[in-house]
Every structure is written in C-alpha cells, then in structure tokens.
Amino acid sequence: MTDILAPGAVERHLRARRDTxxxxxxxxxxxxxxxxxxxYLEAFAEAGADAIEVGLxxxxxxxxxxxxxxxxxxxxxxxxxxxxxxxxxxxGRDPGVxxxxxxYYNLVLHDGPEAFCAALRRAGVGGxxxxxxxxxxxxxxxxxxxxxxxxxxLLASPATPQPRLAEISRRSRGFVYAVSLMGTTGExxxxxxxxxxxxxxxxxxxxxxxxxxxxxxxxxxxxxARRHADGVVVGAAVMRRVLxxxxxxxxxxxxxxxxxxxxxx
Amino acid sequence: xxxxxxxxxxxxAAGVMGEPxxxxxxxxxxxxxxxxxxxxxxxxxxxxxxxxxxxxxxRGALAELLALHAxxxxxxxxxxxxxxxxxxxLYLKREDLTHTGSHKxxxxxxxxxxxxxxxxxRLIAETGAGQHGVATATAAxxxxxxATVFMGExxxxxxxxxxxxxxxxxxxxxxxxTGSRTLKDATSEAMRHWVGATVDSHYCVGSVxxxxxxxxxxxxxxxxxxxxxxxxxxxxxRTGVPDHVVACVGGGSNAAGTFAGFAxxxxxxxxxxxxxxxxxxxxxxxxxHGCRSLFLQDDDGQIVEPHSIAAGLDxxxxxxxxxxxxDLGRARYATVTxxxxxxxxxxxxxxxxxxxxxxxxxxxAWVIREAGGGELPAGSTVLMTLSGRGDKxxxxxxxxx
Numbered sequence: 001m002t003d004i005l006a007p008g009a010v011e012r013h014l015r016a017r018r019d020t021x022x023x024x025x026x027x028x029x030x031x032x033x034x035x036x037x038x039x040y041l042e043a044f045a046e047a048g049a050d051a052i053e054v055g056l057x058x059x060x061x062x063x064x065x066x067x068x069x070x071x072x073x074x075x076x077x078x079x080x081x082x083x084x085x086x087x088x089x090x091x092g093r094d095p096g097v098x099x100x101x102x103x104y105y106n107l108v109l110h111d112g113p114e115a116f117c118a119a120l121r122r123a124g125v126g127g128x129x130x131x132x133x134x135x136x137x138x139x140x141x142x143x144x145x146x147x148x149x150x151x152x153x154l155l156a157s158p159a160t161p162q163p164r165l166a167e168i169s170r171r172s173r174g175f176v177y178a179v180s181l182m183g184t185t186g187e188x189x190x191x192x193x194x195x196x197x198x199x200x201x202x203x204x205x206x207x208x209x210x211x212x213x214x215x216x217x218x219x220x221x222x223x224x225a226r227r228h229a230d231g232v233v234v235g236a237a238v239m240r241r242v243l244x245x246x247x248x249x250x251x252x253x254x255x256x257x258x259x260x261x262x263x264x265x
Numbered sequence: 266x267x268x269x270x271x272x273x274x275x276x277x278a279a280g281v282m283g284e285p286x287x288x289x290x291x292x293x294x295x296x297x298x299x300x301x302x303x304x305x306x307x308x309x310x311x312x313x314x315x316x317x318x319x320x321x322x323x324r325g326a327l328a329e330l331l332a333l334h335a336x337x338x339x340x341x342x343x344x345x346x347x348x349x350x351x352x353x354x355l356y357l358k359r360e361d362l363t364h365t366g367s368h369k370x371x372x373x374x375x376x377x378x379x380x381x382x383x384x385x386x387r388l389i390a391e392t393g394a395g396q397h398g399v400a401t402a403t404a405a406x407x408x409x410x411x412a413t414v415f416m417g418e419x420x421x422x423x424x425x426x427x428x429x430x431x432x433x434x435x436x437x438x439x440x441x442x443t444g445s446r447t448l449k450d451a452t453s454e455a456m457r458h459w460v461g462a463t464v465d466s467h468y469c470v471g472s473v474x475x476x477x478x479x480x481x482x483x484x485x486x487x488x489x490x491x492x493x494x495x496x497x498x499x500x501x502x503r504t505g506v507p508d509h510v511v512a513c514v515g516g517g518s519n520a521a522g523t524f525a526g527f528a529x530x531x532x533x534x535x536x537x538x539x540x541x542x543x544x545x546x547x548x549x550x551x552x553x554h555g556c557r558s559l560f561l562q563d564d565d566g567q568i569v570e571p572h573s574i575a576a577g578l579d580x581x582x583x584x585x586x587x588x589x590x591x592d593l594g595r596a597r598y599a600t601v602t603x604x605x606x607x608x609x610x611x612x613x614x615x616x617x618x619x620x621x622x623x624x625x626x627x628x629x630a631w632v633i634r635e636a637g638g639g640e641l642p643a644g645s646t647v648l649m650t651l652s653g654r655g656d657k658x659x660x661x662x663x664x665x666x
Contacts, residue, residue, distance in 0.1 A: 059567040060444070060553060062453045063300045063460070069443055081565040105298055105552040110566030132552065134304050136288065137296055157302040159463065168301075182302055183461040 010051060010098040010127040010151040010174040014209045014230075017050050023262030024175075024231025025222075026100070026211055027238050027255055028053040030071040031088070032080025034242070038092035043248035045095040047255035052095060053129065053233060056082050056103035063131045065186030067236040070243060082107055082116075086123035100127030100153065100174065105141075108133075113141045117148035127151040127174045135168050142171065153177050156202055158194035169206035176202055178229060180214045186236045188215035191224045199228040219261035226265040234258060281595055282484070282521075282528035282586070289477020292592055294559075294585035298552045299476040303456070306463040307555075311478040313383045318485065323378065330374045331489065334407060335364045337371075339490075341497035341648075347616040351636035352643040356507065357619070358494045358650045360519060367622065367653030368490060368519040369400035373469060375486035377404035380467035387411040387466040391455040393420055393448030393515070394577035394624065395427025396653055397471030402436035404469075412436035413466075415455040417447040420576045427657050445570035447579045448515075452554050472516025473584030476555030480584050484521040491526020494648055506530045507648040509641060513628040514538050514545060514598065515578040517587045519652040524596060532648075534596035536587060537631040539573035539606070544583035545591050545598035551582070558585040574603040574661065575623035577653075599640075605630035607665050610655060622653035623661065 014024060027047075029040045031054050044052050057072035057080055064072070082103070089099065101120055108116045108130060120128065128150050133141060135154050145152040151174030156165055159182060169176050178199050181192035195212055202210050212225045213233030225232045234255075241251060289295045299307055317323040331337040339362050344355040360368035373390075380388055388405050390412065392398030398414040405412035414431055418440045421428050431438050439458075444450035452474075459468040470479040473487075499505045510527045512520035514536035524534045538546055548559030553568060560582035561569040571581045583598075590596035601609075606623055609630035614620045621629065628649050635641040655662070 060449065060453050062456050062554065063302075065457070073443075076567065081567075083565070106560070106562070106568070107566045109551055109557075110562070131300055132298050132555075134297065134299060134301050136304075137298055155301045157300075157304075159302055159305040161305060164304075179302060182463065184457045 008126060008149050008151040008173060010100060011208070013098050014050060014175055018209050018230045023226040023265060024050045024209060024211060025255070025259055025262055026051045026053055026231065026233045028055060028233060028235035029242070030055040030057055030068070030075050030239060031085030032057065032075040032078055033071055038088050039248045040251060041095040042093060043252040044255060045097050047252045048259035049097055049255065050231065051098045051100055051127070053100045053102050053235070054085070054089070054125070056085055056101055056107055058104040058107055061104060063184055065184040065236060067187070067240050067243065068185050071239040074243065086119055089123040089125065094124065098126045099124060100129060101125045102129035102131070105130050105133045108141060113144035117144045117150050120150055121148045125150070127153055129153050129177060131155060135164070135171055138171070155179055156198065158182055158198045162201065165201055166205045169202055169208060172208060175209040175211045176206065177233070178202055178210050178212045180212050180216065183214065185214055187217035187240065191216065191221045195225065196228045219257045222258045223261040223265045226262050231262070281593065282525045285477070285481050289481060291586040291589035294557050294588045295477060295480055296557045297477040297555065298557060299555045300460060302460045303463065303476065306459070307476045307478065309383065313379055314478055314482050317379055317382060323382065327375055327378055330378065331371065335370045335374060336362065337489065338493045339363055341494060341501060344617050347613065350616065351633065353636045353641060354646045355632060356501070356648050358490060358523065358648060360490060360650060360652045361619070361621065361625070361654035365400045365403050366656060367396040367400070368487060368522065369397040369471060370403065371489050371522065372471065372483050372486040372518060373397070373400040373404045376467065376469045377408050377410060380410065380469070381408050383467065385465060385467040387413065388469045389455050389459050389462065389466050390414045390469045390471060391448065391451040392416050392471065393451065393579055394575065394657060395420065395424040395431070396577060396657065398436070398438070399427050399430045401469050402431040402434035405436065406434050413439060413458070415439050415441050415451040415458065417441045417445070417451045419446040420448065423661060424576055424657055447576065449568065449581055456554065472518040473521045473586060474516040474554055474556060474582065480556060480586055483518050484525055484586060487518050487522025488525040490519060490522040490650060491524060494523065495526040498648060502646055504646060506532050507646040509533045509535055509645060509647045511535045511537060511628045511632055511647060512650040513578065513624050513652060514583060514587060515542065515580045515624065517584040519650050521584060521586055523650045524590070528595065534590065535631065536596055536598045537628045538598055538600045539575060539578040539627060540600045540602045542571035542573045542578050542580055543600045544581060545587050546600050548582055553582055556585045558582050559588045574606060575627065577624040578627060599631050601627050601630040601634065605634060607662065609633050610662065611666055619651070620655035621651055622655050623658045625652045
C-alpha cells in the first residue's frame with residue numbers, strides 16, 4: 001500500500017500555500033492545443049496559479065463536456081500525443097509551479113502505469129488526475145505513482161457515500177478533487193448547490209487540500225467556491241477562450257481576475 | 266484467419282461464464298472503471314439485479330414478457346438447402362423472429378423491468394444499427410417509461426427506418442455529432458448524459474460492455490438464447506450438442522448469450538467480427554466506456570475509429586468476457602469482410618428465404634468461408650445465431666446487390 005509513503009511535492013506545495021490563507025487556483029490547459037502551447041503555462045503562473053493541470057488529450061473523453069471535447073479533438077488533430085506533450089514540457093521553461101497531468105486511464109495503460117508515471121516524472125510533472133479511475137480500481141496506478149513520486153489525486157462526487165468518501169480522502173495525494181456537480185466538465189451559470197455539501201463532507205474527514213472543479217467559470221463563482229473549498233480548478237472557461245483564439249496574455253488577464261477574487265475572499 | 270491463436274481443445278470448465286469474480290472481473294478484464302459520479306449508480310444497478318434475479322416474481326414477469334410480447338421461444342431452423350450446398354449441417358437460432366426483429370429485446374425487457382423495479386422513470390440508451398434503440402423504445406412504451414436514445418449522426422443517415430420506428434414508439438432520438446458519429450460516440454454521449462440523470466434514469470446498456478455489472482447482467486439477460494438453443498439441440502441433434510456454435514460479435518451480446526448455453530459442453534465457440542471492427546482479434550488491452558478489455562488503438566493509445574458495413578459491429582472493442590474467453594482459448598474470434606457479409610446475406614436470402622441483418626450475415630459468412638475446410642470439416646454440425654432480420658439494411662443492400 002502507498003499509505004506509508006510521504007505525500008509528494010504537489011501536496012507539500014499546496015499545503016504550504018493553503019496554510020498561509022491563500023485560495024488555491026489550478027487552471028487547466030489541453031496539452032498540444034496550439035503551437036508554442038507551453039507559453040500558456042508561463043502566463044498561468046504569472047497570473048498567480050498555484051498548480052497547473054495539463055490535459056493529455058484522449059479520443060474518447062467520456063467525462064468531458066463540449067468544450068474540453070473540442071479542445072481534445074483539436075489537439076489530437078494537430079498531432080498531439082502523450083509523448084510529444086511530455087517532450088514539450090521537458091523542453092519548455094519551468095513555470096515554477098507544480099504541474100498535474102490529467103488523462104483517461106486508457107492512455108495510462110498504454111505503456112503501463114510504471115512507464116507512464118516514470119515518463120511524467122522525467123517531464124517534470126508532479127501530479128496526476130484520472131477521471132475514469134475510481135478509488136476501488138486505483139491500486140495498480142497508486143502504487144506506480146507513489147514509486148515514481150507522483151501525487152495521484154482522486155475525485156470525489158456529490159453521489160459518493162460517506163465511507164467511500166473517507167477512503168478517497170485518505171488515499172488521494174496532492175489534493176482531493178471535489179466534483180461540484182453531477183455532470184460533465186463545462187461552464188455553468190452558477191456554482192452548484194451540491195458543491196458546498198460535498199466539500200463540507202470531505203473536510204470533516206481530512207485536512208488534505210480540497211479543490212473544487214467542474215463548472216467554475218467566473219470570479220464570482222471562484223469567490224463563492226473559496227468559501228467552501230481550499231481552491232478551484234478552472235478548465236472549460238480557459239479552454240473556451242483558447243479555442244476562440246485567446247493567447248497567453250489574454251488568459252493571464254482572465255486568470256488574474258480569478259486570482260483577485262480568491263484573494264478577496 | 267490471421268491473428269487467431271490455434272485451437273485448444275475445448276474443456277468444459279466449471280465456472281466459465283458463471284458469475285464474475287469480485288468487482289466484475291473476467292480474468293484480467295472487466296471491472297468498474299466509471300467516473301466517480303457513476304460508481305454509486307452502478308452499485309445500485311448491481312444490487313437491484315442481484316435481488317431481482319433471485320426473486321421468482323421478477324423472473325416470472327420477465328418470462329411472461331419474453332413469451333407474450335417478444336414471441337419466445339424462437340425456433341431452431343435447419344437451413345436445409347444451404348447445408349446441402351456447404352456440406353455441413355447448419356441450424357439457425359432465429360432471433361430475427363423476435364418482436365422488434367433482433368435479440369436486443371431480450372436484454373431490454375430485463376433491464377426495463379429492473380428499471381421500473383428501481384423506481385426509475387426513464388431509460389437512456391445508445392444505439393448503433395438502431396436495433397437496441399428500437400428495443401429500448403419498445404420496452405419503455407410497454408412499461409410506461411420514457412426513453413432517450415443516443416445515436417451517431419452517421420448511423421442516423423444509414424438507419425433511417427429505425428430512427429422513425431423509435432420516434433413512432435415515443436422515444437427521443439438524440440443525434441451524436443462528435444468523433445466518428447457512430448456507436449462508440451453514442452455510447453460516450455449516453456454515459457455523459459447518465460452522469461447528470463442517475464436519480465431518475467436507468468442507463469440501459471445494449472451490449473456486454475460498460476462498467477460492472479453491465480457485461481455480466483446483459484449476458485445473463487441474453488442467455489435465454491443459449492439456454493433455449495441448448496434444449497432445442499438436445500432434442501434435434503443426434504449428438505445433442507453441435508460441433509460449433511457461431512455468432513457475430515460487435516460488443517458481443519448475442520454471442521455471449523449464445524455461448525453461455527454451451528460453455529460447459531465440448532462445442533467449439535466462434536465469435537465473428539467485422540474486419541474493420543475486430544476488437545477481440547486485433548485489439549489491445551485498454552479501458553473504455555467503463556471496462557477493461559480489448560480495444561482497437563493506434564500507437565499513441567487513441568481509440569481507432571472502426572469501419573463496418575454493419576452499424577451494429579461498428580464498435581472498436583469487445584466485451585470483457587469475450588477477451589477472457591479468447592485468452593482461455595474457450596472461444597476463438599475470426600473476422601470477415603464487408604463483401605463476404607453481403608455475399609452471405611444474399612445467399613441466405615436465396616437458399617432459405619431469410620434476409621438476415623448484416624451483423625448476423627458476418628457469422629454466416631464465416632460458416633460459408635470455412636465449410637469443408639480445416640476450421641469446419643465436412644459433416645460438422647453448426648449452430649449459428651441469426652441475431653436479427655435484414656429489413657433495416659435494405660437501403661444499404663439496395664446499393665450493393
């Protein structure tokens with residue numbers, strides 16, 4: 001079991017920032033979305049991101065809504081692959097904040113969990129999110145991730161019953177990814193009511209950082225999410241802008257508004 | 266017959282095609298690789314299914330629906346003229362004669378009854394050829410449920426008749442415009458939709474794929490094909506059991522249901538896939554749509570878009586139990602081309618007066634190709650599941666024949 005191993009670098013970093021009272025911001029970008037895409041990472045860091053989620057696009061993203069689906073399709077059509085994205089990361093400038101890869105389990109299994117985690121490590125990635133890998137199937141990847149020093153963050157959902165939620169919190173590394181609503185990724189008009197209840201349930205059982213994601217798209221929503229969680233993940237709101245042609249500078253400006261909202265709360 | 270491992274002598278093994286191991290495992294395949302938001306819903310389906318199958322009331326209600334609404338049992342038809350031509354003794358298990366015209370109704374009546382028992386008001390389904398969608402729309406109408414069916418735009422174009430049937434039955438048909446716009450994408454979209462609708466809707470998966478308990482549950486609802494055929498063979502054949510049991514495989518539900526009736530016999534089990542969608546014969550280990558199984562992938566691990574003339578075989582993977590049966594050597598998986606399937610459909614029409622679905626024609630094409638050869642020696646007895654009728658394919662066939 002991985003429980004005896006100390007938390008990795010992502011978790012240490014997020015805990016340290018959280019403990020200063022800072023609201024955590026983790027924006028997402030689909031790897032390989034555009035030429036020179038790693039410049040987005042630098043812009044995100046400059047805007048005050050505390051970690052950055054890098055999507056490794058998969059042909060069949062079953063938990064993603066229209067925006068991330070389109071981003072995945074666009075990146076794949078450009079020739080993006082796990083190997084190329086990790087090579088870009090290894091060659092690009094270190095953004096100075098932890099990188100967390102996210103992808104579907106098929107891509108992890110492709111070369112096997114050990115080889116996959118070792119490749120992440122070599123590219124300087126410290127964390128991993130796999131939305132179609134629930135806790136009861138996670139043993140083989142959790143062990144490989146721990147051995148490679150990768151924090152495997154698990155997802156919790158409003159439908160997760162209490163004993164299982166405790167297990168997710170206990171076995172998650174880096175942070176607990178709280179899925180704010182029963183649905184796919186994508187922008188929403190308002191923060192779901194289920195977000196507050198879920199984060200409260202998670203926090204009763206763990207002091208691990210809790211990041212709220214799915215549907216958080218505006219400064220107001222980020223501010224509200226911050227009242228319940230340690231921070232937010234912002235994906236579709238970023239990628240819709242990227243798909244509409246926004247460059248790194250535009251995204252820096254957008255994320256700065258979220259940063260400001262989190263700092264105010 | 267490339268890429269197919271050699272026969273091991275079939276051993277009637279206890280436990281093969283029984284209840285899967287813990288966490289829905291068939292050997293190293295299966296499992297419940299669902300997003301966390303669906304895990305609880307899968308657990309509820311599993312619990313309800315286990316209760317229902319142990320309940321004589323549920324079993325009786327399902328048996329009654331299968332008899333009075335779906336028209337079971339279906340006959341075992343000796344294909345006399347074609348058998349003479351091929352030099353083998355071919356028997357057809359006539360799922361094409363069920364209400365709605367394919368084996369899909371067996372599973373759907375089971376799941377619809379289960380959904381009603383669970384208090385769900387709506388069925389969600391994916392469909393390729395439209396047969397599962399039509400069956401779902403039918404069962405929903407019969408039991409007073411709503412139905413929402415996801416169907417790839419490309420399949421909607423080539424299966425217009427079934428789209429109209431679903432709408433006539435009161436179902437909502439949602440076109441899926443992502444990816445290859447076929448069954449794989451319709452399945453992804455149905456899963457996405459279910460994430461937001463678990464409270465009042467049951468996802469009625471149409472094949473032996475998906476997160477646990479679906480591969481097992483769907484096989485159990487389809488096992489009526491194999492169980493009936495086993496009894497009919499016992500009455501009809503001198504040997505009691507056929508030498509070969511053959512069925513087409515997309516996800517593999519009619520094959521799983523058929524094989525389940527013969528897993529503990531010496532019969533050789535053969536699944537026939539489309540050349541362009543051969544998950545069992547050509548796939549590699551992966552996870553898609555909730556289960557660990559064999560999927561067609563490129564060198565980067567992206568799922569390859571399948572191509573088959575039969576929309577119901579246009580799936581890039583195969584059910585986890587088929588992957589397991591392949592590894593065990595208990596079943597083998599072969600492929601046939603579009604042309605072979607069309608040729609087989611025409612031949613069955615002209616020798617036996619039966620127009621088969623293009624999916625089922627794949628199984629027949631293998632029998633025709635191998636009859637008299639090493640795979641299927643002259644004089645062999647063959648049971649083939651004719652999974653559906655060809656009415657839905659008339660416009661496709663019209664262009665080719």
